[in-house]
Amino acid sequence: IMGEVLEQFFILVGLLVCLVYLVKCVRFSKCIFLRFWKVLPRSFLKSMGQWAVITGAGAGIGKAYSFELARQGLNVVLISRTLEKLQATATEIERTTGSSVKIIQTDFTKDDIYEDIKEKLKGLEIGILVNNVGMLPDLLPRHFLNSPDEIQVFLGPI
Template structure:
């Protein structure tokens, strides 16, 4: 029995070391890609002629629209507010020379996808950015006290990712290439009390994306989920940018460096450092709890 326990603890120790090693390698890769940009600017254009961005009327979606247009792609903007889309389309066309197509759609509804499908017909779509999302309560709130927007949040944060991926992935598969970026959140990395529904919806995006990449990686398609922490956008009431809180433009520009860095990424080095620190801290806390006599009571 003693020999068995010894072998068991050795196995657990090796497993823990391997987990730490994987995290360290991933972190080192992010540092390398942050300072040495190995992805050519022509990469995005090589995926296809068009990029589709949901939630393109503001924040991260708007920033991706401009960044991908600068990299030579034509852009499909999808969002709810027509006036915003028209203004962004004009600015993109004037500053980059790319063609822009507008699709007005409200992702809190579930009857919009046939309309979107019709408007995407005939386009060679190389990149899809599933960005649209909603946060019902910026301030912490118990589930029963939160705004009653459950169905809208499910449609916006979850159904949109499933349906837009379904519409576009089949064409990417037939062409043998494509890039799908799904914008999740740092709140997806752990249960987040007082933001329970938002956190859970973003955890779904994370899990769905990683499973999908395992299915379609061999077919030449890159599916990456991004789990950033604070970004200064209208959703976060334009938090003051600093070393941790990034502007949408800063985040998007940096996130493009990490497209080849695996199926999951925070999108910027500062947030990757936070995730790594929290991971190491959680392991240390678990080790202390395991060693504490009170843990056994």
């Protein structure tokens, strides 16, 4: 009878050990899964730079990108053709997110705009460029982001 009690005791201890290791495996798997599932953690965007530049930011997809990047904690530079739309969007972003907003009015159908834009962007730590004006994809990076040592993220039409 003592042997049966001892056998039942060891079976119970073995089951408890297996249960503990199963819980540990589930926790570990959850941690690994969440690490790879969230490819870009919230802090990643800000680690690229404090500012995001969005072209075509006066309306539509460009405006949506502007709001989302500001919600993620980035300051945004809005570039578009219509000053009134830019001012309205900038005011709304500042009011709802608390992010800093700069606006640059320009027409991307012109060729002589890049020096002016470059001057207005001088000194900003730009980490993200959303090219939303439908221009050639290498046009803006060639003018602004000539930093091969930096990681560059491009969002928008390519």
